[in-house]
Amino acid sequence: MPDLRFYNTLARQVEPFAPLEPGKVRMYHCGPTVYQRPHVGNYRAFLFADLLRRVLEQRGFQVTQVMNLTDVGHIQGDADAGEDKLEAEARKRRIDPWELTRRVAEQFFADLRALQVRPAHHYPRATDHIPEMVAMVEKLLQRGCAYQVGHNVYFDVSRFPEYGKLSGNRVQDLEAGARLEINPEKRHPADFALWKSDPAHIMKWATALGPNGFPGWHIECSAMSRKYLGETFDIHTGGEDNVFPHHECEIAQSEGATGKPFVKLWMHTKFLMVDGGKMAKSLGNVYTLDDIAARGFSPLDLRFFILRSHYRGSLNFTWEALAGAAEARKSLCDFKGRLAAEFNRIIGYDPNQWSPVVAATREAFQVAINDDLNASAALASVFELRNRYLRGQLEPSEFRWAEVFLAEVDDLFTFLEAGHSGPDFTSDQVERLLQERALARQQKDFKKSDAIRAQLASAGIVIEDSSSGTRWHRGGI
RNA sequence: GCCGGCAUAGCCAAGUGGUAAGGCAAGGGAUUGCAAAUCCUUCAUCCCCAGUUCAAAUCUGGGUGCCGGCUCCA
Numbered sequence: 213m214p215d216l217r218f219y220n221t222l223a224r225q226v227e228p229f230a231p232l233e234p235g236k237v238r239m240y241h242c243g244p245t246v247y248q249r250p251h252v253g254n255y256r257a258f259l260f261a262d263l264l265r266r267v268l269e270q271r272g273f274q275v276t277q278v279m280n281l282t283d284v285g286h287i288q289g290d291a292d293a294g295e296d297k298l299e300a301e302a303r304k305r306r307i308d309p310w311e312l313t314r315r316v317a318e319q320f321f322a323d324l325r326a327l328q329v330r331p332a333h334h335y336p337r338a339t340d341h342i343p344e345m346v347a348m349v350e351k352l353l354q355r356g357c358a359y360q361v362g363h364n365v366y367f368d369v370s371r372f373p374e375y376g377k378l379s380g381n382r383v384q385d386l387e388a389g390a391r392l393e394i395n396p397e398k399r400h401p402a403d404f405a406l407w408k409s410d411p412a413h414i415m416k417w418a419t420a421l422g423p424n425g426f427p428g429w430h431i432e433c434s435a436m437s438r439k440y441l442g443e444t445f446d447i448h449t450g451g452e453d454n455v456f457p458h459h460e461c462e463i464a465q466s467e468g469a470t471g472k473p474f475v476k477l478w479m480h481t482k483f484l485m486v487d488g489g490k491m492a493k494s495l496g497n498v499y500t501l502d503d504i505a506a507r508g509f510s511p512l513d514l515r516f517f518i519l520r521s522h523y524r525g526s527l528n529f530t531w532e533a534l535a536g537a538a539e540a541r542k543s544l545c546d547f548k549g550r551l552a553a554e555f556n557r558i559i560g561y562d563p564n565q566w567s568p569v570v571a572a573t574r575e576a577f578q579v580a581i582n583d584d585l586n587a588s589a590a591l592a593s594v595f596e597l598r599n600r601y602l603r604g605q606l607e608p609s610e611f612r613w614a615e616v617f618l619a620e621v622d623d624l625f626t627f628l629e630a631g632h633s634g635p636d637f638t639s640d641q642v643e644r645l646l647q648e649r650a651l652a653r654q655q656k657d658f659k660k661s662d663a664i665r666a667q668l669a670s671a672g673i674v675i676e677d678s679s680s681g682t683r684w685h686r687g688g689i
Numbered sequence: 690g691c692c693g694g695c696a697u698a699g700c701c702a703a704g705u706g707g708u709a710a711g712g713c714a715a716g717g718g719a720u721u722g723c724a725a726a727u728c729c730u731u732c733a734u735c736c737c738c739a740g741u742u743c744a745a746a747u748c749u750g751g752g753u754g755c756c757g758g759c760u761c762c763a
Contacts (some may be wrong), residue, residue, distance in 0.1 A: 226692090231758065245762075257763035286763095297761060326702095376692090386690045451763030452756090453698080455693075482694075483757060490756070510704045520712085523703065526695055526756065536713035540701090542713085546726085580703090588703045592711035599711095602727065658722060668724075676726050688725090 213271060214579045221455060221478040222378055226584050231446055232476060236274045238441040239265070240475075242433065242450035242458070243279040243335070246316040247298040250531055251456075251498045252325055252514065253484045253491050257451045259515060260481045260523045260585075262329040264449065266624045267581060270317050277332040278440045280433060281320070282417050284338045299414050303441050311312060324499050326511040328626045334440050338432040345427045345435040346419045348469050349406045361397040363409030363422030369402045372464045375586060377478075378457035389488050396536035404461050406431050426653035430461040438466065448475040461652075485528045499529070507531060508659060510689075513538040516627040520591050520642070525583075540595075542689050544618075545630040546674065547598040549687015551615045560609035566609035573597045581624065594621055630687050634670030641672060646682055 216229040231237050241261040244250050250258075259278065268275050285298030302309040317337075321348045324331070338345075350364050355370045369375050369383055376382050383402045395401075405428035415425045437445065443466070450459060459478065466474040482491070486497040504514050517537035522529045566574075580590035580666040597614060600606050606614065617689050622628040636643070645664050652660040668675060674688040 222695095228697060242763075250763085255763050260763090379758070380692050382692080385759085449763095452694080453758065456758050457760090458762095481763065483763070485756065488755080514713085524694085528701075530700075532699095533713085540712045575734055586703075588712090589710070590701070590703095595711055598701080604728095651704085653722075656722070662723080664696085667723090672727060677724085679720080682728095684692055686747095 213525075213580045214563050215586055216271060216582045218477060218479060223481050229477070231273065231477055232444065233272070235272070236276070237268050238276045239278070239447035239449065240437040240441055240443040240445065241277070241279040241332070242454050242527065243281050245282040245298070246318055246320060247285070247301045247315065249500050250253050250320050251500050252486075253492070255323070255327060255514065256396055256484045256518050256523070256527070257322065257331060257481045259327065259448070259518050260290050261449055263519055263585060263587070263624065264332065264408060264479070267585065270624060272619070274487045276333045278437065279332045280436055281317055281335055281337045282432065283317065284432070285309065294411065301619070326501055327515050328512065336436040336440060338427065338436070341432065341436050342417050342419065342427070344439055345431045346407070346421055347430060348435045348438070351407065351469045351482075351532065352465065353401065355468065357385055357398065360405055363425060364397060364405065365407040365421060365462060366398055366403045367406050368459065369400055369412070369464070372468050374467070375402070375460065378460045378463055381456055381460070385501070387576045402595060404430065404457065406465070430458055430465060433458075433464040434462050440658065443470045443474075444601070445475060447477045448478060449481070452480045464644050473673070481523045482526055488528055509534060509538055510631060512627050512629060514539055516541040517627070518627055519586050519627070522586060522588060541627050542672065544598065545628055546687045546689060547601065548615075548618055548628050549630065549674065549685040550601070551611055551618070552687070553683075553685035554608070554611045557608050558611050560607070561612045562609070567607070567613040569600065569606065570597065570610055570613040570617050574620070577621065583687065594618070604679065630689050632670060632672030632689065634672070637671050637673065642684060646675065646684065650682065
C-alpha cells in the first residue's frame with residue numbers, strides 16, 4: 213500500500229499519517245446543530261468524514277468514529293442579549309425546543325442513510341452530557357484556566373499561551389468588538405464562555421455551577437470527545453468555519469483541563485459554493501436532499517458529485533455541475549453492468565494473478581486516494597479502465613479483475629448502485645422480450661420495438677443493436 | 690484592520706519546476722430503422738503584471754477577484 217498522508221491544519225502541511233495506537237484510529241467529527249434541516253453544504257463535511265473513515269478501514273485500521281449532535285442552543289453573542297437560534301426556531305415553529313431537535317435529528321439520520329453514509333459508532337448529544345461538561349468546567353476552574361463572574365464561567369485565554377496555534381490568529385490581533393459587542397464581564401475580549409446562566413433560557417440545568425445554566429458553544433465537543441475517545445486522540449474534523457473560534461477553543465479547553473495534547477491531526481473541509489458564491493437562505497440556494505430529488509437526481513448523484521472533488525478545494529455546486537456528475541456516475545454504473553454481463557465470456561481468469569493492467573490502475577487509484585484523499589485523480593483511473601474496456605483493450609481473462617477493482621472502489625465511494633424505477637426482469641424474461649423485439653424489427657414494427665426497448669430501459673437494462681445481433685446488460689439508471 | 694484559503698477549457702475538476710489527467714456538454718464522422726448505447730475525431734498554454742530559471746500552471750514579488758474566520762454556521 214502507498215503511504216497514507218493527510219493535510220494537517222495544525223501543521224499547515226501534508227504529513228504522513230501514523231495512529232497513536234497501532235492499528236487503531238479514533239476520530240471525532242463536528243456534527244450538525246440540530247435546529248434546521250441539513251443542506252448540501254453540511255453534507256460535504258459528513259461525506260468527507262465517511263470517505264475518510266472508509267479509507268482508513270480499507271487499510272485495515274480499526275476505526276472508532278464519533279459525531280456529535282449539538283442539540284442545545286447557544287446564545288449568539290457573549291453579551292447576554294443574544295438570541296438562541298435553536299429556541300428562536302422552535303418558537304417560530306411553535307414547538308418545544310426538545311421536540312425540534314428530535315425532529316431535526318431524525319431528518320439528519322434519514323439524510324445520512326439516503327446518502328449511504330456508514331453510521332458512526334457514537335452520536336453523542338450535548339444534552340445527554342451535561343455532567344461531563346460541568347466536570348470539565350470545574351476542572352478548568354481548579355486549574356486556574358477559567359474564572360467565574362456570578363454564575364457565568366469564562367475561559368481565561370491568558371492562561372493558555374498556545375491559544376491561536378490552530379488558526380494562526382493571535383490574541384493581540386483579534387479585533388475586539390469587530391463584529392460583536394464587547395462583553396464587560398470578560399477580563400479579556402478573547403476569553404470565551406464555558407458556562408452561562410440565564411433564567412430566560414428554556415433549555416437550562418441546575419448544576420454545581422449554579423441555577424439556570426447551559427453550556428458554552430465549545431465545551432460539549434471537548435467533554436464528549438474525551439468521554440468516547442480519550443484525552444488524546446487521532447483525528448478531529450469539521451468545516452473550515454470551525455477552525456476559529458470553535459476548534460481553537462476546544463484545544464484550549466481540553467489541553468487546559470488535561471495538560472495533554474488534545475488531537476494529533478486536524479482536518480477541515482472547504483465550504484461548498486453555490487453558483488459561484490456563498491450559500492445563503494436569503495439567496496434561496498440552500499438546497500437539501502428534497503431539492504435534489506425534486507430535480508430528478510438520486511442522493512447518490514450528490515454523493516458522487518461531492519466525493520469526486522478534493523475536500524480542501526473549493527467546490528461549486530450548480531445544477532449543471534450536478535447533472536454532469538450524474539452522467540459520469542451513470543457511465544460507471546454502466547461499466548459495472550457491462551462487466552457483469554460478460555460472465556459467460558470470461559476465459560483464462562487466474563484468481564491468483566492480478567491482471568497487470570488492472571493492477572496498475574488499482575495502484576494509481578490507491579496512490580491518489582492515499583495522498584490526502586485525492587479523489588479526482590483516483591477516479592480518473594477508473595474512467596481510464598472503462599475506456600480501455602470499451603475500446604476492446606482488456607482481455608476476457610481480466611474482466612473479473614476489473615470487477616474486483618470496481619468493488620474496491622465502491623467500497624470507498626458507494627455510487628455504483630444503478631437503481632431503476634421499473635420492474636425487475638429475469639434474464640430469461642429479457643431474452644424473450646428481445647426475441648419479440650427482433651421479430652418486430654424484422655416486420656418494421658418500430659413502434660413496438662421501441663416500446664420494448666423503453667420497457668427494458670425502465671428496468672435498468674441497456675440494449676445495443678449491431679450487425680451481429682443485439683447485446684444487453686444491466687446497469688442503466 | 691488582522692488571520693487563513695482559492696483562481697486551470699462552455700461546465701465540474703486533477704496536476705506544485707520539464708512542456709496541460711479525467712468527467713460532463715458541444716461539433717464532425719462511423720454504426721443504427723431511429724438511437725438514449727458504443728467507436729473514431731475536434732475542442733485550454735493554466736486571472737493579470739513583473740521577476741527567478743536552460744525550463745513555471747507549478748517558485749518569488751505586486752495586483753485583481755472570490756471563499757472562510759475574527760458572531761451562530763459544514
